[in-house]
Amino acid sequence: MRVTVAHPRDLGQPELSRWRALQESDAAFDNPFLSPEFTVTVGELRDLVRVAVLYDGPDIVGFFPFERHPLGIGKPVAAGLTDAQGLVHAKGLDLDPRRLIKDCGLSVYEYDHLVSGQPLLDGRYTTHPSPIIDLRDGWGPYTETLRARSGKTYKSTLAKSRKLQRESGPLRHDYAITETGPLHTLLGWKTDQYRRTGRTDRFSQRWIVELVERLLATRSDSFAGVLDMVYVDDVPVAGHFGVRTRTTLAGWFPAYDTAYAKYSPGLIHHLAMAEAAAASGVQVIDMGRGEKEYKEKLKNGELEVAEGRVARAGVAAGVHWMMRVPVRKTRATVMANPLLLKTADKALKTFGRLRTVLQG
Structure with a gap:
């Protein structure tokens, strides 16, 4: 096997076409974060992005997108933002990691x-x-499953939607819109959410804002940015921005206006989004790894992702282990313990409130 490494901008159309063909040949790779368009777009904004192209003789058998950081530390493209990572490759590929x-x-x-x-x-x-929200059998069978599995949630969400409309006006859902105005409304809600819950505001980094803007403008049969918003009496209430392949929509940035929190606008929106996505040909909505109440209520299936590292013997790998592995294990312990997770979440929200007060 021969490996060449290039910046995404240096890949030609034959390589990009081969990447898409390999991705579409295996359902395991059916996630937009593994699409060439995503890596190319991130590469336009971050010069540390690279793609390893794997050859078996004259044939390309794989693509490995990654970021090369100082000391030879490798991370996934847009590390910290993406819910699917890895090598897109031909079936039966045998390699030494x-x-x-x-x-x-x-x-x-x-x-x-x-x-x-x-x-x-x-x-x-x-x-x-x-x-995941599995829509392969269609919207109707999904709602039947939801009624059976989370009937109270489903019924209460529909009831709150009716109440919202009685009290505030008619509801409208716009799916796959392209205007940047609604996008920035959504990002503003998301920034408020990050600050309110004590998390780092991802959109304080200009390159992430620009990435989302560029992905929104990307449109093809195999890949696109998808923005959708729920309005009540023409006032935006909730929305989501994600990316899709032909058949998988990756849940990425959902948010809502907290002024409408009592109506559960996030759940109202997710049901509207799932119905519109199913009508557009989406078969799976991947909500991503993470313990979130709304995911538990809406899911009707699961995929599996892994966390770990591949390392060569050396000083850099040893330093990386000392800096990262104990922290990762501690986080995993907290995430696996409901009491510790609740305590940590409460502490972050308290920090968020204090930060809001101090920032005026």
Whole structure:
């Protein structure tokens, strides 16, 4: 096997077409974060993005997108933002993960959402569920499943939607819109949410805002940014921005106006989004790894992702282990313990309130 490494902008149309063909040949890769368009767009904004192209003789058999950080530390493209990571490859590919990262000029490759069945899985790693809304049987069968599994949630969401309309006006849902105005309304809500809950505001980084703007403008049969908003009496109430392949929509940035919180606008929106997505040909909405109440209420299936690292022996890998692995294990312990998770979440929200007060 031969490996060449290039910046995404240097890939030609034959390589990009081959990438799409490999992605569409295996359902395990049916996630927009593994699409060439996503890597190319991030590469336009971050010069540390690279793609390893794997050859078996004259044939391309795989693409490995990654970011190369100082000391040879490798991370997924747009690390910290994406819910699907890994190598897009031909079936039956046999490779040595350590040899691959060596050929990429890396000492370590760290991942937290590696899709299942990856030849990159090496050494110790943990697996985690990634809840989905499975629409392959259609919208009707999904709602029947939802009624059976989360009937109280489904009925109360419909009741709150009716109450919202009685008290505030008619409801409208716009799916796959392209205007940037609604997008920035959504990002403003998301920024408020990050600050309110004590999290880091991702949109304080200009490149992430620009990435979302560029993805919104990206439109093709195989990949697109998808923005949808729910309005009441023409006032925006809730929305979501994500990306899709032909058949999978990745849940990414959902948010709502807290002035309408008592009506559960997030759940109202998600049901409207799922129905419109199903009508547009989407078969799976991947809500991403993470313990969130709305995901538990809406899911009717799960995928599996892995967290871990591939490392070569060396000083850089040792330093990386000391800096990252204990922190990751501590976080995993907190996430697995409901009491610790509740305490940590409460502490973050308290920090968020204090930060809001101090910032005036």
